[in-house]
Amino acid sequence: DIVMTQSPDFLAVSLGERAAINCKSSRSVLYTSNTKNYLAWYQQKPGQTPKLLISWASTRESGVPDRFSGSGSETDFTLTISSLQAEDVAVYYCQQYYNTPFTFGQGTRLEIK
C-alpha cells in the first residue's frame, strides 16, 4: 500500500497569512504515460462531509477560491492557502488515487492563531 504522510498534524496561522500543508507519499503517484500526479486534496469543515479542493495535484475544483493552490510531483506535494480566511478553518486531507487502496493522509487540522 502507498502510505501518505502529512505534516504538520496541526497548524495555526494568523488571518491573512500563508498556510502550507505537506503530503508525502511512500511511492511516486506520477503516472508517466500521461504525466499526471494522482493526488487530491480535500477540506473537511466541522460537522460536514469532505469537499474536493484539488485533483491531479494542482487542478483546482470549480468554485474553490484561488487562494488555494496545489503543487508538487511524484512523492512530495503541498497545499498552500495564500491568505488565510476565517472560513478556511478545517481539517485537510491528501489522497492518492494511483493504486488501490486509495489511501489518505492522516489529516492536518488548520486553525486561526
Add this chain to the structure above:
Amino acid sequence: QGQLAQSGAEAKKPGASVKVSCKASGYKFIDFYIHWVRQAPGQGLEWMGWINPSTGATIYAQRFEGRVTITRDTSNNTAYMEMSRLRADDTAFYYCTRGDKRGTVATAARHWGQGSLVTVSS
C-alpha cells in the same frame, strides 16, 4: 451533476451485520465507479473499496476483505456496502463517493453522500 443519497443511521450490536445504501440520481448510474470511505468519530478518512456499477466488479482494501461486500442494484440506481461481524471500532460514518470521469476508477472523489452513521455497541 449527480447526487448520492445514503440511508439513515444504524445502531448494531457486536457481531451483527449492517447494510448501508447509496442511491444515485441526476446521472447515469452505470457510468461512474462508486467508492466507500469511512471515518470513525474524530478520526481520519479510510478508503474501503469500490464497485463498477456497470459490471459489478469490486475491489476492497485488504483489511476489509472477507468482512465487507459492496454490491449494486442497477434497476434502482443504488449501491450497497454490507459489513459483517461488526465490532465496536467499526463505529463510524460511512460515505459513498463518486469520481468525475466516466468509466474511470482512478479519479478524485468529487461527489460525496451525506454519510451514514453506524454505531456498534452492546
